[in-house]
Amino acid sequence: xxxxxxxVFPGQGSQFPGMGxxxxxxxxxxxxxxxxxxxxTGLPVRALxxxxxxxxxxxxxxxxxxxxxxxxxxxxxxxxxxxxxAVVAGHSLGEYTALVxxxxxxxxxxxxxxxxxGRAMAAAAAARSGAMAAVxxxxxxxxxxxxxxASVDGEVAVVANWNSxxxxxxxxxxxxxxxxxxxxxxxGALRARLLPVGGAYxxxxxxxxxxxxxxxLADVALAPPAVPFVSSTTGLRVTDVEAYRQDLLAxxxxxxxxxDVMRTLADCGVDTYVEAGPGRVLHGLAREMARxxxxxxxxxxxxxxxSPPGPxxxxxxxxxSSKEQ
Numbered sequence: 198x199x200x201x202x203x204x205v206f207p208g209q210g211s212q213f214p215g216m217g218x219x220x221x222x223x224x225x226x227x228x229x230x231x232x233x234x235x236x237x238t239g240l241p242v243r244a245l246x247x248x249x250x251x252x253x254x255x256x257x258x259x260x261x262x263x264x265x266x267x268x269x270x271x272x273x274x275x276x277x278x279x280x281x282x283a284v285v286a287g288h289s290l291g292e293y294t295a296l297v298x299x300x301x302x303x304x305x306x307x308x309x310x311x312x313x314x315g316r317a318m319a320a321a322a323a324a325r326s327g328a329m330a331a332v333x334x335x336x337x338x339x340x341x342x343x344x345x346x347a348s349v350d351g352e353v354a355v356v357a358n359w360n361s362x363x364x365x366x367x368x369x370x371x372x373x374x375x376x377x378x379x380x381x382x383x384x385g386a387l388r389a390r391l392l393p394v395g396g397a398y399x400x401x402x403x404x405x406x407x408x409x410x411x412x413x414l415a416d417v418a419l420a421p422p423a424v425p426f427v428s429s430t431t432g433l434r435v436t437d438v439e440a441y442r443q444d445l446l447a448x449x450x451x452x453x454x455x456x457d458v459m460r461t462l463a464d465c466g467v468d469t470y471v472e473a474g475p476g477r478v479l480h481g482l483a484r485e486m487a488r489x490x491x492x493x494x495x496x497x498x499x500x501x502x503x504s505p506p507g508p509x510x511x512x513x514x515x516x517x518s519s520k521e522q
Contacts, residue, residue: 200469200491200506200507201284201465201468201469201506201507201508202280202281202283202467202471202503202506203284203286203462203469203471204280204284204285204286204295204298204471204473205285205287205288205291205462205470205472205473205483206268206272206285206286206287206288206291206292206294206295206298206472206473207268207287207288207291207472207475207476207478207479208264208288208289208290208292208453209257209264209289209290209394210260210394211478212254212260212264212267212475212476213475213476214254215246215247216246217245218246218247219475220266221247223270223274226270226273226277227270227273228243230270230273230304231243233304233305233308234262234266234269234308237305237308238262238308238309238312239312240258240262242262242263242266246263249263251393256319256395257315257319257322257395257398258312258318258319259315260315261311261315262308262315264290264291264474264475265290265293265307265308265311266308267474267475268294268473268475269304269307271473271495272294272473274495275473275495275498275499278498278503280471280498280503281503281506282298282424282471283424283425283465283466283467283509284424284425284426284427284462284465284467284509285298285299285425285426285427286426286428286429286458286461286462288453288455288458288478288479289398289429290311290314291429291474292428292429292430292445292448293310294473295426296419296426296445299422300423300424301419301420301421301422301426302417302418306417310410310414313410314406314410317406317410317449318398318403318406318449319395319396320405320409321402321403321404321405321406322403324405325402325405326371326396326397327370327396327397327400328369328391328394329374329391329392329394330366330377330389330390331365331389331390332364332365332366332367332377332378332386332388332389333363333387333389334363334385334386334387334388335363335384337359337362337365339384340356340365340367341365343367343380343381343384344356344367344369344377346376347369347373347377351370352372353369353370353373353397353400354367354369354373354374354376354377355367355368355369355399355400355401355452356452357397357398357399357400357453358399358453359452359453359454359457360453360456360482361455361459361482361486362456362485363485364482366392366399368397368400369397369401369402370397370402374391374397375391377389378390378391399448399449399450399451399452400450401450406449406450407449407450410446410449414445419438419441420438421438422438425465425509427458427465428441428444428445428458429448429453429455429458430444430447430448430451430453430454431454431457432454432456432457432458432460432461433457433461434461455479456486459482459483462487463486463487465509465510466507466508466510467487467490468489468490468507469491469492469493470483470490470491470492470493471495471497472492472493472494473495473498474495477494480492
Protein backbone atom coordinates (compact mmCIF):
# COMPACT_ATOMS: atom_id res chain seq x y z
CA UNK A 198 0.00 0.00 0.00
CA UNK A 199 1.39 3.44 -0.95
CA UNK A 200 2.26 5.72 1.97
CA UNK A 201 0.22 8.81 2.75
CA UNK A 202 2.88 11.50 3.16
CA UNK A 203 2.61 14.75 5.09
CA UNK A 204 5.14 17.53 4.65
CA VAL A 205 5.43 19.41 7.95
CA PHE A 206 7.33 22.70 8.03
CA PRO A 207 8.99 23.99 11.23
CA GLY A 208 8.90 27.54 12.51
CA GLN A 209 11.20 29.90 14.35
CA GLY A 210 13.43 28.00 16.75
CA SER A 211 14.61 25.48 14.16
CA GLN A 212 17.42 27.78 12.95
CA PHE A 213 21.01 27.02 13.96
CA PRO A 214 24.47 28.50 13.28
CA GLY A 215 25.96 27.23 10.03
CA MET A 216 22.62 26.09 8.64
CA GLY A 217 23.58 27.48 5.23
CA UNK A 218 26.30 24.92 4.62
CA UNK A 219 23.80 22.11 4.23
CA UNK A 220 21.71 24.21 1.87
CA UNK A 221 24.88 25.07 -0.10
CA UNK A 222 25.36 21.38 -0.90
CA UNK A 223 22.07 21.40 -2.81
CA UNK A 224 23.68 23.37 -5.62
CA UNK A 225 22.64 26.14 -7.97
CA UNK A 226 18.87 25.99 -7.47
CA UNK A 227 19.24 26.44 -3.74
CA UNK A 228 21.77 29.25 -4.26
CA UNK A 229 19.39 30.94 -6.69
CA UNK A 230 16.64 30.75 -4.09
CA UNK A 231 18.98 32.34 -1.53
CA UNK A 232 19.71 35.14 -4.00
CA UNK A 233 16.00 35.65 -4.61
CA UNK A 234 15.40 35.83 -0.86
CA UNK A 235 18.04 38.56 -0.61
CA UNK A 236 16.39 40.57 -3.39
CA UNK A 237 12.94 40.33 -1.77
CA THR A 238 13.87 40.83 1.88
CA GLY A 239 16.97 43.05 1.70
CA LEU A 240 18.84 40.74 4.08
CA PRO A 241 22.20 39.05 3.27
CA VAL A 242 20.49 35.68 3.58
CA ARG A 243 23.26 33.38 2.35
CA ALA A 244 25.95 35.04 4.47
CA LEU A 245 23.73 35.00 7.57
CA UNK A 246 22.97 31.32 7.07
CA UNK A 247 26.68 30.55 7.24
CA UNK A 248 28.03 33.10 9.70
CA UNK A 249 25.29 34.30 12.06
CA UNK A 250 25.77 33.23 15.67
CA UNK A 251 23.07 32.19 18.13
CA UNK A 252 22.53 35.76 19.29
CA UNK A 253 22.00 37.08 15.75
CA UNK A 254 19.68 34.18 14.97
CA UNK A 255 17.42 35.12 17.89
CA UNK A 256 16.34 38.26 15.98
CA UNK A 257 12.91 37.32 14.59
CA UNK A 258 13.45 39.28 11.36
CA UNK A 259 16.61 37.28 10.66
CA UNK A 260 15.44 33.93 12.00
CA UNK A 261 12.12 33.88 10.18
CA UNK A 262 13.55 34.74 6.77
CA UNK A 263 16.35 32.17 7.14
CA UNK A 264 14.03 29.37 8.24
CA UNK A 265 11.60 30.14 5.43
CA UNK A 266 14.36 30.24 2.80
CA UNK A 267 15.89 26.97 4.00
CA UNK A 268 12.47 25.31 4.07
CA UNK A 269 11.60 26.53 0.57
CA UNK A 270 14.90 25.13 -0.68
CA UNK A 271 14.14 21.82 1.07
CA UNK A 272 10.72 21.77 -0.58
CA UNK A 273 12.33 22.21 -4.01
CA UNK A 274 14.83 19.44 -3.29
CA UNK A 275 12.15 17.03 -2.11
CA UNK A 276 10.00 17.71 -5.17
CA UNK A 277 13.00 17.22 -7.43
CA UNK A 278 13.66 13.90 -5.72
CA UNK A 279 10.13 12.73 -6.45
CA UNK A 280 8.42 13.34 -3.12
CA UNK A 281 4.78 14.45 -3.33
CA UNK A 282 2.82 15.20 -0.15
CA ALA A 283 -0.80 14.17 0.27
CA VAL A 284 -1.29 16.91 2.89
CA VAL A 285 0.81 19.78 4.31
CA ALA A 286 1.00 21.73 7.57
CA GLY A 287 3.35 24.24 9.16
CA HIS A 288 4.14 25.15 12.76
CA SER A 289 3.51 28.91 13.09
CA LEU A 290 6.04 30.50 10.68
CA GLY A 291 6.19 27.14 8.89
CA GLU A 292 2.66 27.77 7.71
CA TYR A 293 4.03 30.18 5.09
CA THR A 294 6.12 27.41 3.53
CA ALA A 295 3.06 25.15 3.69
CA LEU A 296 1.10 27.81 1.78
CA VAL A 297 3.71 27.69 -0.97
CA UNK A 298 3.72 23.88 -0.94
CA UNK A 299 -0.03 23.70 -1.49
CA UNK A 300 -0.14 26.46 -4.12
CA UNK A 301 -1.89 29.20 -2.12
CA UNK A 302 0.95 31.73 -2.60
CA UNK A 303 4.26 31.84 -4.49
CA UNK A 304 7.77 32.00 -3.04
CA UNK A 305 8.21 35.76 -3.48
CA UNK A 306 4.93 36.50 -1.69
CA UNK A 307 5.91 34.23 1.19
CA UNK A 308 9.33 35.88 1.49
CA UNK A 309 7.84 39.37 1.44
CA UNK A 310 5.20 38.53 4.03
CA UNK A 311 7.63 36.78 6.35
CA UNK A 312 10.12 39.65 6.18
CA UNK A 313 7.34 42.03 7.21
CA UNK A 314 6.16 39.58 9.85
CA GLY A 315 9.64 39.31 11.36
CA ARG A 316 10.12 43.08 11.45
CA ALA A 317 6.70 43.61 13.01
CA MET A 318 7.32 40.97 15.69
CA ALA A 319 10.78 42.39 16.45
CA ALA A 320 9.25 45.85 16.89
CA ALA A 321 6.51 44.45 19.13
CA ALA A 322 9.10 42.64 21.25
CA ALA A 323 11.16 45.83 21.60
CA ALA A 324 8.07 47.77 22.68
CA ARG A 325 6.83 45.12 25.13
CA SER A 326 9.60 42.79 26.20
CA GLY A 327 8.64 39.33 27.34
CA ALA A 328 9.75 35.73 27.62
CA MET A 329 8.83 32.20 26.62
CA ALA A 330 9.37 28.86 28.36
CA ALA A 331 8.88 25.20 27.56
CA VAL A 332 7.19 22.93 30.09
CA UNK A 333 7.39 19.15 29.68
CA UNK A 334 5.71 16.46 31.74
CA UNK A 335 2.72 18.31 33.20
CA UNK A 336 -0.81 18.02 31.84
CA UNK A 337 -1.38 20.93 29.43
CA UNK A 338 -4.48 22.06 31.32
CA UNK A 339 -2.41 22.15 34.52
CA UNK A 340 0.10 24.45 32.82
CA UNK A 341 -2.74 26.64 31.60
CA UNK A 342 -3.87 26.91 35.23
CA UNK A 343 -0.39 28.00 36.26
CA UNK A 344 -0.55 30.71 33.59
CA UNK A 345 -3.86 31.98 34.97
CA UNK A 346 -2.39 32.07 38.48
CA ALA A 347 0.65 34.05 37.28
CA SER A 348 -1.43 36.61 35.34
CA VAL A 349 -1.92 39.14 38.16
CA ASP A 350 -1.11 42.82 38.70
CA GLY A 351 -0.84 43.51 34.98
CA GLU A 352 1.43 40.54 34.27
CA VAL A 353 0.58 38.24 31.35
CA ALA A 354 1.14 34.50 30.93
CA VAL A 355 -0.58 32.35 28.31
CA VAL A 356 -0.07 29.03 26.57
CA ALA A 357 1.63 29.87 23.27
CA ASN A 358 2.11 26.37 21.80
CA TRP A 359 -0.03 23.31 22.51
CA ASN A 360 2.73 21.14 21.09
CA SER A 361 1.83 17.68 22.36
CA UNK A 362 0.01 15.97 25.24
CA UNK A 363 3.15 16.38 27.35
CA UNK A 364 4.76 19.59 26.05
CA UNK A 365 3.50 23.16 26.02
CA UNK A 366 5.24 26.48 25.54
CA UNK A 367 4.14 29.53 27.52
CA UNK A 368 4.68 33.20 26.73
CA UNK A 369 4.12 36.57 28.34
CA UNK A 370 5.69 39.03 30.75
CA UNK A 371 9.09 37.87 31.99
CA UNK A 372 8.09 38.00 35.66
CA UNK A 373 4.96 35.97 35.00
CA UNK A 374 6.77 33.39 32.86
CA UNK A 375 9.52 32.99 35.45
CA UNK A 376 6.73 32.38 37.96
CA UNK A 377 5.19 29.71 35.73
CA UNK A 378 8.57 28.00 35.37
CA UNK A 379 9.08 27.94 39.15
CA UNK A 380 5.55 26.70 39.77
CA UNK A 381 5.86 24.00 37.09
CA UNK A 382 9.09 22.71 38.62
CA UNK A 383 7.45 22.64 42.06
CA UNK A 384 4.51 20.73 40.56
CA GLY A 385 6.80 18.00 39.27
CA ALA A 386 7.38 18.95 35.63
CA LEU A 387 10.06 16.84 33.97
CA ARG A 388 11.49 20.02 32.47
CA ALA A 389 10.62 23.70 32.70
CA ARG A 390 13.03 26.25 31.26
CA LEU A 391 13.15 29.65 29.64
CA LEU A 392 13.76 29.65 25.89
CA PRO A 393 16.41 31.80 24.15
CA VAL A 394 13.97 33.80 22.02
CA GLY A 395 13.57 37.49 21.29
CA GLY A 396 10.00 38.03 22.46
CA ALA A 397 6.74 36.66 23.82
CA TYR A 398 5.40 35.23 20.56
CA UNK A 399 1.81 33.99 20.23
CA UNK A 400 0.74 36.14 23.16
CA UNK A 401 -1.09 39.45 23.68
CA UNK A 402 2.32 41.17 23.79
CA UNK A 403 2.42 40.74 19.99
CA UNK A 404 -0.75 42.77 19.44
CA UNK A 405 1.04 45.65 17.68
CA UNK A 406 2.56 43.18 15.20
CA UNK A 407 -0.91 41.81 14.53
CA UNK A 408 -2.14 45.32 13.75
CA UNK A 409 0.82 46.13 11.48
CA UNK A 410 0.32 42.99 9.37
CA UNK A 411 -3.42 43.39 8.92
CA UNK A 412 -3.15 45.72 5.92
CA UNK A 413 -0.45 43.63 4.22
CA LEU A 414 -2.33 40.35 4.45
CA ALA A 415 -5.55 42.01 3.32
CA ASP A 416 -4.00 42.71 -0.08
CA VAL A 417 -2.47 39.27 -0.67
CA ALA A 418 -4.22 36.99 -3.16
CA LEU A 419 -4.70 33.48 -1.74
CA ALA A 420 -5.45 30.69 -4.19
CA PRO A 421 -7.42 27.66 -3.00
CA PRO A 422 -5.03 24.92 -1.80
CA ALA A 423 -4.23 22.38 -4.50
CA VAL A 424 -3.09 19.95 -1.78
CA PRO A 425 -4.99 19.51 1.51
CA PHE A 426 -3.68 22.00 4.06
CA VAL A 427 -4.08 22.02 7.85
CA SER A 428 -3.95 25.29 9.81
CA SER A 429 -1.81 25.45 12.95
CA THR A 430 -4.05 28.19 14.35
CA THR A 431 -7.13 25.96 14.42
CA GLY A 432 -5.68 22.49 13.91
CA LEU A 433 -8.27 21.90 11.16
CA ARG A 434 -8.35 21.40 7.40
CA VAL A 435 -8.66 24.67 5.49
CA THR A 436 -11.81 24.52 3.39
CA ASP A 437 -12.37 28.25 2.83
CA VAL A 438 -9.13 30.05 1.97
CA GLU A 439 -10.63 33.51 2.50
CA ALA A 440 -11.83 32.58 5.99
CA TYR A 441 -8.36 31.19 6.62
CA ARG A 442 -6.84 34.62 5.88
CA GLN A 443 -8.02 35.73 9.33
CA ASP A 444 -6.52 32.62 10.93
CA LEU A 445 -3.15 33.39 9.33
CA LEU A 446 -3.27 36.88 10.79
CA ALA A 447 -4.50 35.66 14.18
CA UNK A 448 -1.61 33.19 14.56
CA UNK A 449 0.65 36.06 15.67
CA UNK A 450 -1.27 36.47 18.94
CA UNK A 451 -2.95 33.04 19.13
CA UNK A 452 -1.53 29.70 20.33
CA UNK A 453 -0.14 27.13 17.92
CA UNK A 454 -2.36 24.03 18.12
CA UNK A 455 0.16 21.48 16.93
CA UNK A 456 -1.31 18.54 18.82
CA ASP A 457 -4.61 19.23 17.01
CA VAL A 458 -2.74 19.43 13.70
CA MET A 459 -1.29 16.00 14.37
CA ARG A 460 -4.71 14.57 15.18
CA THR A 461 -6.10 15.94 11.92
CA LEU A 462 -3.16 14.55 9.95
CA ALA A 463 -3.77 11.15 11.56
CA ASP A 464 -7.44 11.40 10.53
CA CYS A 465 -6.18 12.00 6.98
CA GLY A 466 -4.46 8.63 7.14
CA VAL A 467 -0.91 10.02 7.23
CA ASP A 468 1.66 7.31 7.92
CA THR A 469 4.84 9.13 6.78
CA TYR A 470 5.94 12.54 8.09
CA VAL A 471 8.69 14.49 6.32
CA GLU A 472 10.01 17.51 8.23
CA ALA A 473 10.88 19.86 5.38
CA GLY A 474 13.03 22.40 7.16
CA PRO A 475 16.21 22.89 9.17
CA GLY A 476 16.75 20.73 12.23
CA ARG A 477 14.35 18.21 13.72
CA VAL A 478 12.15 20.22 16.10
CA LEU A 479 8.93 18.66 14.80
CA HIS A 480 10.53 15.23 14.49
CA GLY A 481 10.34 14.53 18.22
CA LEU A 482 6.79 15.83 18.56
CA ALA A 483 5.60 13.70 15.65
CA ARG A 484 7.28 10.58 17.05
CA GLU A 485 5.55 11.19 20.38
CA MET A 486 2.06 11.52 18.88
CA ALA A 487 2.28 9.13 15.90
CA ARG A 488 4.41 6.29 17.21
CA UNK A 489 3.68 3.78 14.45
CA UNK A 490 4.30 6.21 11.57
CA UNK A 491 7.54 6.75 9.66
CA UNK A 492 9.32 10.00 10.55
CA UNK A 493 11.91 11.52 8.20
CA UNK A 494 14.02 14.66 8.25
CA UNK A 495 14.74 16.37 4.93
CA UNK A 496 18.10 14.60 4.77
CA UNK A 497 16.49 11.22 5.51
CA UNK A 498 13.96 11.71 2.71
CA UNK A 499 16.56 12.81 0.17
CA UNK A 500 18.52 9.63 0.81
CA UNK A 501 15.49 7.48 -0.05
CA UNK A 502 13.51 6.72 -3.19
CA UNK A 503 9.92 7.73 -2.49
CA SER A 504 7.02 5.39 -3.19
CA PRO A 505 4.02 6.68 -5.17
CA PRO A 506 2.00 8.81 -2.72
CA GLY A 507 -1.17 7.41 -1.21
CA PRO A 508 -4.40 9.39 -1.06
CA UNK A 509 -5.78 11.35 1.83
CA UNK A 510 -8.20 9.20 3.81
CA UNK A 511 -11.68 9.56 2.34
CA UNK A 512 -13.06 10.07 5.85
CA UNK A 513 -11.38 13.45 6.02
CA UNK A 514 -11.35 14.43 2.33
CA UNK A 515 -14.54 16.40 2.98
CA UNK A 516 -14.47 17.11 6.71
CA UNK A 517 -17.74 17.27 8.66
CA SER A 518 -19.19 20.69 9.33
CA SER A 519 -17.94 20.64 12.92
CA LYS A 520 -14.38 20.66 11.54
CA GLU A 521 -14.79 23.25 8.85
CA GLN A 522 -13.53 26.78 9.25
